[in-house]
Amino acid sequence: MTASLEQAPADRHLGAPVLEARGVVMRFGGLTAVNDVDLTVREGEIVGLIGPNGAGKTTFFNCLTGLYLPTEGQVTFRGAVLPPKPRKVVLAGMARTFQNxxxxxxxxxxxxxxxxxxxxxxxxxxxxxxxxxxxxxxxxxxxxxxxxxxxxxxxxxxxxxxxxxxxxxxxxxxxxxxxxxxDPKVLLLDEPTAGMNPQETREAMELIFRIRDSGIAVVVIEHDMRFIFNLCDRVLCLVRGETLIEGTPGEVQSDPRVIEAYIGTGDEGDDDEDDVPAADPQDAVRDEKEGRA
CATH class of the missing domain: 3.40.50.300 (P-loop containing nucleotide triphosphate hydrolases)
Known part of the structure:
Protein backbone atom coordinates (compact mmCIF):
# COMPACT_ATOMS: atom_id res chain seq x y z
CA MET A 1 0.00 0.00 0.00
CA THR A 2 1.15 3.51 -0.74
CA ALA A 3 1.35 6.06 2.04
CA SER A 4 -1.62 7.96 0.64
CA LEU A 5 -3.83 4.93 1.26
CA GLU A 6 -2.91 4.33 4.86
CA GLN A 7 -5.69 4.29 7.41
CA ALA A 8 -6.89 7.64 8.75
CA PRO A 9 -5.41 8.68 12.11
CA ALA A 10 -7.15 7.09 15.09
CA ASP A 11 -7.75 10.48 16.70
CA ARG A 12 -9.79 11.77 13.74
CA HIS A 13 -12.98 13.34 15.09
CA LEU A 14 -16.10 11.24 14.75
CA GLY A 15 -19.63 12.60 15.05
CA ALA A 16 -22.72 11.32 16.82
CA PRO A 17 -24.14 7.84 16.16
CA VAL A 18 -26.19 7.81 12.98
CA LEU A 19 -26.96 4.08 12.53
CA GLU A 20 -27.44 1.67 15.42
CA ALA A 21 -28.39 -2.00 15.55
CA ARG A 22 -29.17 -3.57 18.91
CA GLY A 23 -29.62 -7.26 19.60
CA VAL A 24 -30.38 -8.10 15.97
CA VAL A 25 -31.46 -11.71 15.45
CA MET A 26 -32.53 -13.12 12.07
CA ARG A 27 -33.98 -16.61 11.86
CA PHE A 28 -35.15 -18.51 8.81
CA GLY A 29 -37.22 -21.38 10.16
CA GLY A 30 -34.87 -23.33 12.39
CA LEU A 31 -31.74 -21.60 11.09
CA THR A 32 -30.37 -18.62 13.01
CA ALA A 33 -28.38 -16.62 10.45
CA VAL A 34 -27.67 -13.63 12.73
CA ASN A 35 -27.64 -13.95 16.50
CA ASP A 36 -27.67 -10.95 18.87
CA VAL A 37 -25.43 -8.61 16.85
CA ASP A 38 -24.87 -4.97 17.82
CA LEU A 39 -23.42 -2.25 15.62
CA THR A 40 -22.99 1.50 15.96
CA VAL A 41 -21.90 3.70 13.04
CA ARG A 42 -20.95 7.32 13.70
CA GLU A 43 -20.90 10.29 11.37
CA GLY A 44 -17.64 10.43 9.42
CA GLU A 45 -16.72 6.81 10.18
CA ILE A 46 -15.88 3.81 8.01
CA VAL A 47 -16.83 0.49 9.58
CA GLY A 48 -15.81 -2.86 8.12
CA LEU A 49 -17.82 -6.06 8.39
CA ILE A 50 -15.80 -9.24 7.88
CA GLY A 51 -16.16 -12.97 8.43
CA PRO A 52 -15.83 -16.30 6.63
CA ASN A 53 -18.35 -17.37 4.01
CA GLY A 54 -21.70 -18.07 5.66
CA ALA A 55 -20.96 -15.84 8.65
CA GLY A 56 -24.18 -13.83 8.17
CA LYS A 57 -22.66 -10.62 6.83
CA THR A 58 -25.07 -10.02 3.94
CA THR A 59 -28.06 -11.16 6.03
CA PHE A 60 -27.10 -8.56 8.63
CA PHE A 61 -26.75 -5.96 5.85
CA ASN A 62 -30.26 -6.84 4.68
CA CYS A 63 -31.57 -6.26 8.20
CA LEU A 64 -29.88 -2.84 8.30
CA THR A 65 -31.35 -1.77 4.95
CA GLY A 66 -34.94 -2.90 5.36
CA LEU A 67 -34.87 -5.95 3.09
CA TYR A 68 -35.41 -8.14 6.17
CA LEU A 69 -37.38 -7.44 9.33
CA PRO A 70 -35.22 -8.78 12.19
CA THR A 71 -36.76 -11.61 14.16
CA GLU A 72 -35.57 -9.85 17.31
CA GLY A 73 -33.85 -6.57 18.08
CA GLN A 74 -34.12 -3.31 16.19
CA VAL A 75 -32.30 -0.99 13.82
CA THR A 76 -32.46 2.78 14.32
CA PHE A 77 -31.34 5.60 12.06
CA ARG A 78 -30.78 8.92 13.81
CA GLY A 79 -32.74 7.57 16.75
CA ALA A 80 -35.81 6.47 14.77
CA VAL A 81 -36.69 2.82 14.21
CA LEU A 82 -36.37 1.96 10.55
CA PRO A 83 -39.35 0.29 8.84
CA PRO A 84 -38.74 -2.95 6.89
CA LYS A 85 -39.35 -1.12 3.62
CA PRO A 86 -36.30 -0.41 1.44
CA ARG A 87 -37.81 2.69 -0.18
CA LYS A 88 -38.46 4.32 3.19
CA VAL A 89 -34.97 3.37 4.35
CA VAL A 90 -33.52 5.09 1.27
CA LEU A 91 -35.65 8.19 1.84
CA ALA A 92 -34.48 8.28 5.47
CA GLY A 93 -30.87 8.54 4.27
CA MET A 94 -29.38 5.08 3.73
CA ALA A 95 -28.24 3.60 0.42
CA ARG A 96 -26.45 0.41 -0.53
CA THR A 97 -24.77 -1.53 -3.29
CA PHE A 98 -25.01 -5.28 -3.77
CA GLN A 99 -22.57 -8.18 -3.87
CA ASN A 100 -23.97 -9.10 -7.29
CA ASP A 183 -28.23 11.76 -0.99
CA PRO A 184 -27.42 9.20 1.74
CA LYS A 185 -26.04 9.88 5.19
CA VAL A 186 -24.89 6.26 5.43
CA LEU A 187 -23.59 4.26 2.47
CA LEU A 188 -23.43 0.46 2.75
CA LEU A 189 -21.15 -1.34 0.29
CA ASP A 190 -21.36 -5.12 -0.16
CA GLU A 191 -17.99 -6.36 -1.50
CA PRO A 192 -17.22 -3.22 -3.54
CA THR A 193 -13.85 -4.54 -4.80
CA ALA A 194 -14.94 -8.08 -5.72
CA GLY A 195 -13.38 -8.98 -9.08
CA MET A 196 -11.24 -5.85 -9.25
CA ASN A 197 -7.54 -5.79 -10.08
CA PRO A 198 -5.06 -4.09 -7.69
CA GLN A 199 -5.23 -0.74 -9.49
CA GLU A 200 -9.04 -0.71 -9.43
CA THR A 201 -8.99 -1.70 -5.75
CA ARG A 202 -6.66 1.19 -4.96
CA GLU A 203 -8.94 3.60 -6.80
CA ALA A 204 -11.98 2.22 -4.95
CA MET A 205 -10.25 2.86 -1.63
CA GLU A 206 -9.47 6.44 -2.60
CA LEU A 207 -13.09 6.94 -3.67
CA ILE A 208 -14.43 5.62 -0.35
CA PHE A 209 -12.11 7.94 1.55
CA ARG A 210 -13.45 10.88 -0.47
CA ILE A 211 -17.02 9.80 0.25
CA ARG A 212 -16.21 9.61 3.96
CA ASP A 213 -14.55 13.02 3.86
CA SER A 214 -17.72 14.49 2.32
CA GLY A 215 -19.58 13.62 5.54
CA ILE A 216 -21.12 10.26 4.63
CA ALA A 217 -20.60 7.33 6.99
CA VAL A 218 -19.66 4.08 5.24
CA VAL A 219 -20.18 0.42 6.16
CA VAL A 220 -18.25 -2.11 4.06
CA ILE A 221 -18.44 -5.89 3.66
CA GLU A 222 -15.25 -7.18 2.08
CA HIS A 223 -13.16 -10.36 1.92
CA ASP A 224 -9.94 -8.51 1.05
CA MET A 225 -8.33 -8.12 4.48
CA ARG A 226 -5.59 -5.77 3.34
CA PHE A 227 -8.24 -3.48 1.86
CA ILE A 228 -10.40 -3.57 5.02
CA PHE A 229 -7.57 -3.03 7.50
CA ASN A 230 -6.20 -0.04 5.56
CA LEU A 231 -9.63 1.49 4.99
CA CYS A 232 -11.65 1.23 8.18
CA ASP A 233 -11.77 3.01 11.52
CA ARG A 234 -13.39 -0.02 13.14
CA VAL A 235 -13.96 -3.63 12.11
CA LEU A 236 -16.66 -6.07 13.22
CA CYS A 237 -15.94 -9.76 12.66
CA LEU A 238 -18.88 -12.19 12.46
CA VAL A 239 -18.57 -15.96 12.78
CA ARG A 240 -21.62 -18.24 12.49
CA GLY A 241 -23.88 -15.22 12.79
CA GLU A 242 -22.38 -13.96 16.05
CA THR A 243 -19.92 -11.20 16.92
CA LEU A 244 -16.44 -12.63 17.37
CA ILE A 245 -14.65 -9.33 17.95
CA GLU A 246 -15.13 -5.62 17.28
CA GLY A 247 -12.31 -3.12 17.46
CA THR A 248 -9.69 -1.17 15.57
CA PRO A 249 -8.09 -2.81 12.53
CA GLY A 250 -4.96 -3.45 14.58
CA GLU A 251 -6.89 -5.18 17.35
CA VAL A 252 -8.90 -7.33 14.96
CA GLN A 253 -6.10 -8.44 12.64
CA SER A 254 -3.89 -9.46 15.56
CA ASP A 255 -6.60 -11.45 17.35
CA PRO A 256 -5.80 -15.21 17.02
CA ARG A 257 -9.53 -16.03 16.94
CA VAL A 258 -9.88 -14.14 13.66
CA ILE A 259 -7.04 -16.12 12.10
CA GLU A 260 -8.57 -19.36 13.33
CA ALA A 261 -12.00 -18.38 11.98
CA TYR A 262 -10.58 -17.90 8.49
CA ILE A 263 -8.00 -20.67 8.15
CA GLY A 264 -8.76 -23.07 11.00
CA THR A 265 -6.35 -24.57 13.50
CA GLY A 266 -4.59 -26.83 10.98
CA ASP A 267 -3.89 -30.56 11.30
CA GLU A 268 -3.62 -32.00 14.77
CA GLY A 269 -0.04 -31.73 15.98
CA ASP A 270 0.77 -28.86 13.62
CA ASP A 271 1.02 -26.08 16.17
CA ASP A 272 3.70 -23.89 14.60
CA GLU A 273 2.14 -20.44 14.89
CA ASP A 274 5.00 -18.96 12.87
CA ASP A 275 3.38 -20.56 9.80
CA VAL A 276 0.23 -18.44 10.29
CA PRO A 277 0.34 -14.90 8.76
CA ALA A 278 -1.37 -13.33 11.77
CA ALA A 279 -1.26 -9.79 10.45
CA ASP A 280 -2.76 -10.56 7.07
CA PRO A 281 -5.03 -13.58 6.40
CA GLN A 282 -5.91 -12.20 2.96
CA ASP A 283 -4.45 -15.09 0.97
CA ALA A 284 -6.35 -17.67 2.98
CA VAL A 285 -9.57 -15.71 2.60
CA ARG A 286 -9.09 -15.48 -1.15
CA ASP A 287 -8.47 -19.22 -1.37
CA GLU A 288 -11.60 -19.92 0.65
CA LYS A 289 -13.70 -17.58 -1.44
CA GLU A 290 -12.56 -19.11 -4.71
CA GLY A 291 -12.81 -22.67 -3.46
CA ARG A 292 -16.08 -22.58 -1.58
CA ALA A 293 -18.17 -19.64 -2.84
Missing amino acids: IRLFGNMTALENVMVGRYCRTSAAALTSIIRGPKFRREEAETRARAQELLDYVGLGSSTELLARNMPYGDQRRLEIARALAT
Missing part, protein backbone atom coordinates in the same frame (compact mmCIF):
# COMPACT_ATOMS: atom_id res chain seq x y z
CA ILE A 101 -24.12 -6.00 -9.49
CA ARG A 102 -27.68 -4.81 -10.05
CA LEU A 103 -27.55 -2.24 -12.80
CA PHE A 104 -30.02 -1.61 -15.61
CA GLY A 105 -27.92 -3.10 -18.38
CA ASN A 106 -29.79 -1.52 -21.29
CA MET A 107 -29.67 1.96 -19.77
CA THR A 108 -26.73 4.32 -20.13
CA ALA A 109 -24.48 5.14 -17.20
CA LEU A 110 -26.18 8.52 -16.89
CA GLU A 111 -29.66 7.00 -16.89
CA ASN A 112 -28.67 4.49 -14.19
CA VAL A 113 -27.59 7.31 -11.89
CA MET A 114 -30.70 9.32 -12.70
CA VAL A 115 -32.83 6.39 -11.50
CA GLY A 116 -31.22 6.71 -8.09
CA ARG A 117 -31.99 10.41 -8.01
CA TYR A 118 -35.73 10.10 -8.66
CA CYS A 119 -36.46 9.34 -5.00
CA ARG A 120 -35.59 13.00 -4.30
CA THR A 121 -37.91 14.48 -6.94
CA SER A 122 -41.50 15.54 -6.25
CA ALA A 123 -43.23 16.00 -9.61
CA ALA A 124 -46.66 14.36 -9.51
CA ALA A 125 -47.77 11.67 -11.97
CA LEU A 126 -49.87 14.02 -14.09
CA THR A 127 -47.10 16.60 -14.33
CA SER A 128 -44.68 13.88 -15.39
CA ILE A 129 -47.06 12.52 -18.03
CA ILE A 130 -47.70 15.90 -19.65
CA ARG A 131 -44.07 16.92 -19.04
CA GLY A 132 -45.02 20.14 -17.33
CA PRO A 133 -42.64 22.90 -16.17
CA LYS A 134 -41.93 21.30 -12.79
CA PHE A 135 -41.12 17.96 -14.42
CA ARG A 136 -38.79 19.58 -16.96
CA ARG A 137 -37.01 21.57 -14.26
CA GLU A 138 -36.51 18.53 -12.02
CA GLU A 139 -35.45 16.38 -14.97
CA ALA A 140 -32.76 18.90 -15.90
CA GLU A 141 -31.57 19.08 -12.29
CA THR A 142 -31.52 15.28 -12.05
CA ARG A 143 -29.51 14.97 -15.24
CA ALA A 144 -27.00 17.58 -14.07
CA ARG A 145 -26.60 15.93 -10.66
CA ALA A 146 -26.15 12.51 -12.28
CA GLN A 147 -23.36 13.88 -14.48
CA GLU A 148 -21.68 15.43 -11.42
CA LEU A 149 -21.70 12.07 -9.69
CA LEU A 150 -20.30 10.28 -12.73
CA ASP A 151 -17.46 12.80 -12.75
CA TYR A 152 -17.03 12.29 -8.99
CA VAL A 153 -16.52 8.53 -9.27
CA GLY A 154 -14.30 8.83 -12.33
CA LEU A 155 -16.82 7.87 -15.02
CA GLY A 156 -17.37 11.27 -16.58
CA SER A 157 -16.38 10.00 -20.03
CA SER A 158 -18.78 7.03 -19.83
CA THR A 159 -22.02 9.00 -19.74
CA GLU A 160 -23.60 7.47 -22.84
CA LEU A 161 -22.22 3.95 -22.49
CA LEU A 162 -24.72 1.18 -21.85
CA ALA A 163 -24.11 -0.24 -18.40
CA ARG A 164 -23.78 -3.80 -19.75
CA ASN A 165 -20.93 -2.72 -22.03
CA MET A 166 -18.86 -1.14 -19.27
CA PRO A 167 -15.81 -2.85 -17.72
CA TYR A 168 -16.51 -4.70 -14.48
CA GLY A 169 -14.67 -2.22 -12.26
CA ASP A 170 -16.56 0.68 -13.86
CA GLN A 171 -19.85 -1.10 -13.20
CA ARG A 172 -18.94 -1.27 -9.52
CA ARG A 173 -18.25 2.46 -9.46
CA LEU A 174 -21.47 3.13 -11.34
CA GLU A 175 -23.42 1.35 -8.60
CA ILE A 176 -21.76 3.61 -6.04
CA ALA A 177 -22.67 6.70 -8.09
CA ARG A 178 -26.30 5.55 -8.26
CA ALA A 179 -26.36 5.02 -4.49
CA LEU A 180 -24.85 8.49 -3.92
CA ALA A 181 -27.61 9.98 -6.08
CA THR A 182 -30.08 9.28 -3.26
